[in-house]
Amino acid sequence: MAVLLAILVNLAIQPALAREKGTTQYGAGLIVNVPFPESDVTQAVKEVIQNGIIRGSKEYERDQYITGAEVATSARGFPAWQESGTVFYKVRTHALDPRNFKESGDVGTLAVRYVVQPQGDKNTVVRIDAIFIEDFRHTVHPSNGSVEGAEYKDIHDHLEALNALKQEAAAVGQRSSVNEKLLRNEESVPSLPAQNRTNSESAAALAKEEMAQPTALTETPQEQLRKLRRQVERVVKPPGAPLKASPFRSAKTLTSLPSGTEVLIVITTPYWLGVETHQGQHGWISRDDLELAP
Template identity: 35%
Template structure:
């Protein structure tokens, strides 16, 4: 009899453990499921870093965005402290650095590879690629929506670092300048049509001809000729095309000039620092796992060639160049 009682007690205990284990598993699965839902929801509802609705026709906004995408520079970020932008950017029609855009609109990209620790990207302490994506959507004949995203992708670990918003704001500033320039151009052209060649700017244009001078008779337009409005529109289109080509050429020349000026500033602002750690590794690239060029010792002087947020490019006393973390250096007293 006691043995039967003990057997029932052990069986009840085993059933209780199995039930508790099943309940624990069910709770874990529920937590994982809820976490997955939250993660999916955050990804689905995450929008662009910058968006704005403009009271401008779609074609006009797209043209201004295309000019900026082809400008050769990315505003609002830089590699070295004495720079104001990233030069050497390239226009691309497609990019794998962003998720595929499934919504409506025209998508354009601007990419700058081999970028070292660009500013205004969160926790960017490596070499990688900066990319900007523009999405232009037509809302109505006179309303357009614009999205701008900027991201930095590391070469080594392929981690993505989003912008803090400053890059997108500066890029839109460039687009806004071009839209304003187009408005001023159209205003000037409209004003110029009132003073076309062959008409004087004074009130004499509508007065009667001088005495003993036959009145001027305007020839009638030939049958089948294009209307004046169509001719003016064609001239305006040609003028805008020429202006666009000249602006592109000017942007390219300005980018080259900016690079030369940046290099000149680097040469003028060269400084000398020394190693404050007992041992500091000079690396061929500015990240922790890069190849070691040589080991520097405490008190050794080096010449600073360039600076990023966390790394200094230096030249040692024996002429070797490389990168060293700023934490191992101190300014000469």
């Protein structure tokens, strides 16, 4: 009897669990522990809040995301943050019925809060919450998680790009160090003193040297260095190009590089190049905006 009762209880619970699992959860937010130091995560979050868009929602069906968002120091609908960590906000005022918020059907403010909390030296917790506040009734509508998930993906992409840029920059630095050593070694080799030899002795010595030479011409370290530089140097095409903080069109523009500016490639992707200027500034430029150095 006890076994039969247990079976019946289990059969009754399973449909309930299935319904609960399929129910949309509003207001849960997103909490992720990422394997990046706080400084990197903070930089990625700053880049995302400055991109002017909010992903995971839209006002019209043809839209991919909501544009016109701005950085803020606080947001109506979110109480003052009392826990540890650094808080960032991105808001979009006068948003019209944004998707993926519970029972939203009016004009109001869409707000996203990001909290960065260090977890030791190598890990960081990121907390993201999104809400929509109506202008007229001031009702707060929680998100179903779409905004939080999409915004975190953007942050994660920025972190991966930043990490790849650091790794490639370190590799380029090592290669440059090796080539500089080769160049110094080449310059430090003393020249042979002139020999007072007869014509026959000189001819014999020259023939012997030619026999000792390999059939294929070898490159000097200087030539290798020049070839390497040509491989990694590019020039900005007319009329100029923006230097982006990340390899995204929506990323923050660090500065505008005029036509003819020379840059050093430190990382390559299919559509973007991570570069360093002669002034030591790092950023990303679209491949289409660069050409080979003359």
